[in-house]
Structure formats: C-alpha cells, structure tokens
Amino acid sequence: MASQGLIEMEMEVNDWSSDGYVTSTQSLRASINETIFENGRRYHTYYGYDKNMLPVDEAEQDRLDLHHEVFLSMMDGKLHAAPIDSGKQRILDIGTGTGIWAVDMADTYPNAKVIGTDLSPIQPKWVPPNCRFEVDDAELEWTYRAESFDFIHVRNLAASISDWPRMMSEIYRATKPGGYVEIGELGGRLFSDDGTMTEENPLKKSFDLTIDTLETLGRTFPVAGTLQGRLEAAGFADVKEFSYKQPYGPWPKDKRMKQIGAMALVMLDTGIEAYGIAPYTRILKMDPGEASKIIHEAKEVAKDLSIHTHSMYYVAYGRKPAE
Numbered sequence: 001m002a003s004q005g006l007i008e009m010e011m012e013v014n015d016w017s018s019d020g021y022v023t024s025t026q027s028l029r030a031s032i033n034e035t036i037f038e039n040g041r042r043y044h045t046y047y048g049y050d051k052n053m054l055p056v057d058e059a060e061q062d063r064l065d066l067h068h069e070v071f072l073s074m075m076d077g078k079l080h081a082a083p084i085d086s087g088k089q090r091i092l093d094i095g096t097g098t099g100i101w102a103v104d105m106a107d108t109y110p111n112a113k114v115i116g117t118d119l120s121p122i123q124p125k126w127v128p129p130n131c132r133f134e135v136d137d138a139e140l141e142w143t144y145r146a147e148s149f150d151f152i153h154v155r156n157l158a159a160s161i162s163d164w165p166r167m168m169s170e171i172y173r174a175t176k177p178g179g180y181v182e183i184g185e186l187g188g189r190l191f192s193d194d195g196t197m198t199e200e201n202p203l204k205k206s207f208d209l210t211i212d213t214l215e216t217l218g219r220t221f222p223v224a225g226t227l228q229g230r231l232e233a234a235g236f237a238d239v240k241e242f243s244y245k246q247p248y249g250p251w252p253k254d255k256r257m258k259q260i261g262a263m264a265l266v267m268l269d270t271g272i273e274a275y276g277i278a279p280y281t282r283i284l285k286m287d288p289g290e291a292s293k294i295i296h297e298a299k300e301v302a303k304d305l306s307i308h309t310h311s312m313y314y315v316a317y318g319r320k321p322a323e
C-alpha cells in the first residue's frame with residue numbers, strides 16, 4: 001500500500017483496485033505535511049524541494065479554485081469533454097490540487113467513484129462519500145492495477161511534469177479498455193488578435209521567462225496538437241483536441257468571455273508570483289528583489305484594459321481501444 005496510511009480520511013479501501021503509487025516510505029504522517037516558507041509563499045517539500053514549484057498556501061488554493069471556475073466557463077460549464085457515461089465509473093484525477101474537480105465529478109456522478117491524487121494533502125476532509133484523496137507522486141511508478149479506471153483526468157500539470165511519455169504509459173496501463181483519458185492544459189504564452197500585446201510587454205516577458213525557465217526542466221507547456229500527440233503516442237484512439245481562449249481582463253465584448261477575463265485577471269494577482277518566483281530565484285538564481293520587481297511590473301500591466309491578451313487552453317481526450 002502506498003499512500004493510504006498517510007492521509008486522514010475515512011476510506012473504503014476494499015473495493016478499490018488500487019494501491020496508489022510506489023512511495024519511498026509509509027511511516028511519514030508528520031513529514032507528508034512538511035512545508036517551507038520562501039519569498040513569502042508556502043511550498044510543500046515532502047517529495048523534493050523542486051518537485052512542485054507552485055506554492056500550496058491559501059492564496060494558491062483560492063487561485064486554483066477560481067481557475068476551476070474559469071476552466072468550467074470556457075467549457076460551457078462541462079467538467080469534461082470525453083463522452084463518459086453516468087454509470088459505475090471509476091475515475092482518477094491526477095494532480096487534483098484542492099480536489100475541486102474531483103468533488104464536482106463525485107457530486108455530478110453519484111454512481112461513480114472518484115479518486116484525486118496529489119503531492120500535497122491540501123484537499124478538504126469533508127467530501128462526497130464517493131470521493132477520496134490520496135497523497136502521492138504521479139511521476140513515480142504506479143501500483144494501481146492495470147485497467148482500473150474508466151476515466152482518467154489530468155488538468156493543469158504543465159509546470160510540474162517532466163516526463164510525459166512515462167506518465168502517459170502509466171495512464172494507459174491503468175485505463176480500462178474502452179475507457180477515456182482527458183488532458184487539459186493551458187498553453188501559457190500570451191497572444192493578442194489585435195496586436196495590443198507586444199513582445200516587450202512586461203506581462204508577456206514575465207510569462208515567457210517563467211515558461212522558458214520551467215522548460216529547461218523538461219516541463220513543457222503545450223501548443224496546438226501537443227495533447228493530441230501525447231495521447232496518440234501513448235496508444236489512445238479516436239483522439240480529439242479542442243482549444244479555448246482564456247482572456248486576461250474584462251476587455252472582451254462578449255459577456256461570457258468578459259466574465260472569464262475578469263476571473264482570470266483576479267487569478268493573475270497571485271498567479272504571476274505563484275508560477276514565477278520559485279523558477280526565477282531557484283533556477284535562474286535571481287535576487288528575490290529583482291524577481292519581485294519583474295512580477296510587480298507584470299501585475300501592473302495586467303490591469304491595462306487596452307491590452308487585449310489571452311492564452312490558449314487545450315483539452316484533448318482519447319479512448320483506450322477495446323481488446
């Protein structure tokens with residue numbers, strides 16, 4: 001058993017075909033909660049200092065929950081694009097964060113059983129009875145039995161995963177024949193359709209610096225076709241990819257896009273720092289004052305409604321061929 005002793009939740013273990021992932025030890029209830037403070041943010045360090053460079057503090061948890069609303073709005077309120085049915089599905093959400101997607105799925109599909117896994121135990125304790133959380137590293141070898149899940153969901157892990165082919169092969173193994181896998185990732189780079197976002201814009205420069213720095217660790221952000229390619233290379237069939245614009249700021253005329261932009265702008269208030277400060281100071285060895293200056297300037301520019309910028313959000317799903 002990998003992680004189940006580590007989290008303080010009531011679990012009906014017996015009817016799950018899972019042991020989680022392989023972890024180095026099982027007796028670390030205290031250290032699983034180990035965090036450090038750095039540049040005013042709290043980071044979880046149990047799986048390694050640089051494993052997740054995003055903070056796990058309350059500001060970050062609020063940001064993740066708000067981003068969930070943004071993702072839902074972009075997808076017309078849908079929690080997923082894959083054509084799963086509402087039967088007795090076994091569903092896995094990798095890198096679940098605050099667990100908000102897993103909880104919503106469990107509420108939406110009361111006959112399903114949903115597991116959310118994450119490096120950090122930041123999920124709520126009171127959850128629907130058909131939902132549970134495990135603390136573990138999805139980049140380690142999985143000990144879930146082959147063909148355990150009808151649906152595996154991965155969202156917004158671009159900043160963390162270095163070896164996608166390896167994780168995709170574990171995902172493939174753990175998916176039931178006929179089951180679906182869905183990945184949703186923000187491309188991260190900033191664009192504008194009207195030329196108002198320029199290469200010299202401090203917001204764009206900070207986004208680019210963050211992405212370029214994380215990519216030196218192999219943590220790649222997708223462009224069109226990346227997620228489709230990932231699923232097809234792993235062996236999934238009937239792969240479909242969709243893309244959505246995520247505007248920053250309430251500049252769009254369309255009401256729904258305006259709301260998305262307004263929420264995304266609130267996210268930026270802590271998000272630029274959440275994504276940037278650790279890569280800048282740890283990898284680029286930047287002085288914290290210099291890093292904060294870049295982040296502060298980016299935040300100021302983000303409020304300028306004359307700059308009509310957006311990122312792309314990509315969603316792709318595929319089906320494991322039936323035997």
Ligand SMILES: C[S@@+](CC[C@H](N)C(=O)[O-])C[C@H]1O[C@@H](n2cnc3c(N)ncnc32)[C@H](O)[C@@H]1O
Pocket residue numbers: 051052054064065068094095096097098100101117118119120136137138139154155156157160161
């Ligand atoms: C940007 S958050 C996204 C959370 C959630 N998927 C969502 O969309 O709301 C990334 C999450 O992935 C988790 N994570 C990063 N690397 C991981 C890994 N190797 N195994 C499990 N979880 C991981 C982080 O702890 C963090 O909670």
